[in-house]
Amino acid sequence: MTSSFHGLRTRAAGALAGAGAAFWGATAWAQDKFGQPTDGAIDLQPGVTPLREQAIWFHNIILLPIITAIVLFVLGLLVWVMIRYNKRANPTPAKWSHNTPIEIVWTVVPVMILMVIAVFSFRLLFAYNDMPKPDLTIKATGYQWYWGYEYPDQKIGEFISNVLPEDEAKARNVPYKLAVTEPLYAPVGKVVRVQVTGADVIHAFAVPSFGIITDAIPGRLNETWFKADRIGVYYGNCRELCGVDHAFMPIEVHVVSQADFDAWVAKKGGEVAGAAPAPEAAPAADAAGEPAAATAPAATPVSTTPAAPAAATPAPAAAPGAH
Numbered sequence: 001m002t003s004s005f006h007g008l009r010t011r012a013a014g015a016l017a018g019a020g021a022a023f024w025g026a027t028a029w030a031q032d033k034f035g036q037p038t039d040g041a042i043d044l045q046p047g048v049t050p051l052r053e054q055a056i057w058f059h060n061i062i063l064l065p066i067i068t069a070i071v072l073f074v075l076g077l078l079v080w081v082m083i084r085y086n087k088r089a090n091p092t093p094a095k096w097s098h099n100t101p102i103e104i105v106w107t108v109v110p111v112m113i114l115m116v117i118a119v120f121s122f123r124l125l126f127a128y129n130d131m132p133k134p135d136l137t138i139k140a141t142g143y144q145w146y147w148g149y150e151y152p153d154q155k156i157g158e159f160i161s162n163v164l165p166e167d168e169a170k171a172r173n174v175p176y177k178l179a180v181t182e183p184l185y186a187p188v189g190k191v192v193r194v195q196v197t198g199a200d201v202i203h204a205f206a207v208p209s210f211g212i213i214t215d216a217i218p219g220r221l222n223e224t225w226f227k228a229d230r231i232g233v234y235y236g237n238c239r240e241l242c243g244v245d246h247a248f249m250p251i252e253v254h255v256v257s258q259a260d261f262d263a264w265v266a267k268k269g270g271e272v273a274g275a276a277p278a279p280e281a282a283p284a285a286d287a288a289g290e291p292a293a294a295t296a297p298a299a300t301p302v303s304t305t306p307a308a309p310a311a312a313t314p315a316p317a318a319a320p321g322a323h
């Protein structure tokens with residue numbers, strides 16, 4: 001179902017773009033990007049988690065038709081009144097002012113509409129709330145103005161994730177203000193619990209294609225979760241106005257295979273779950289065409305010798321450079 005919305009959405013975007021432009025071929029049929037915004041597209045970013053798909057379904061199948069029907073109905077009433085009951089068409093207006101059946105109808109019908117919305121709305125809310133047993137936990141802490149991440153299960157201490165500078169983003173062909181110096185990694189198809197807190201002011205952890213947004217509040221530990229069904233890179237932002245560099249604390253999540261995730265954990269000096277601490281990390285073999293070699297030096301200021309055992313590479317708590 002998502003894919004059909006998806007098609008509809010790109011077609012609508014294409015139609016709009018095409019109407020505006022003289023040349024159809026050049027602009028129409030923009031292909032939606034996963035995990036980041038698409039130029040010229042409308043509607044919601046496509047999702048890669050069950051929650052996001054349910055949220056999109058709720059929006060497209062429940063809310064949008066109801067909203068559209070109400071708008072058209074009210075517009076129709078207005079037009080009817082303007083044409084049929086204006087001074088010229090109806091010179092002597094009726095004198096009555098109450099109509100009990102109509103008053104009952106315009107009270108009961110909206111209540112029923114709200115009840116229909118509530119049923120689906122609560123179902124979605126419960127789905128968000130009912131986290132399955134998590135396979136791993138990530139702790140995300142919002143700072144002014146960067147994120148700190150921690151993998152307690154893997155014994156990876158907090159590391160800092162800054163916005164990737166513009167020239168570097170350009171050089172790597174990744175989106176500026178979405179790409180970061182130290183992305184999050186998560187295994188595909190696994191339930192990931194994200195614990196979210198703030199260290200100074202309120203931030204919010206949001207990744208649209210996962211359908212999650214959770215406030216990062218100092219002194220409080222909030223929780224959300226995702227289960228990404230698709231390998232890829234997904235971007236998000238801080239979603240609470242938190243100061244001058246609010247727009248410069250993006251979130252980048254790499255959803256990878258379990259093997260790639262284990263390799264990343266080993267590279268970060270963590271413990272791979274269910275196995276003895278990895279004796280030899282093979283981080284260079286990062287699948288999905290990830291420029292691992294290009295990411296590693298920027299992320300870890302100290303270049304590790306290839307022969308060094310993983311345990312000798314502590315999680316680099318890189319200083320937040322720009323702050």
Ligand SMILES: [Cu+2]
Nearest residue numbers: 203204238242
């Ligand atoms: Cu923030």
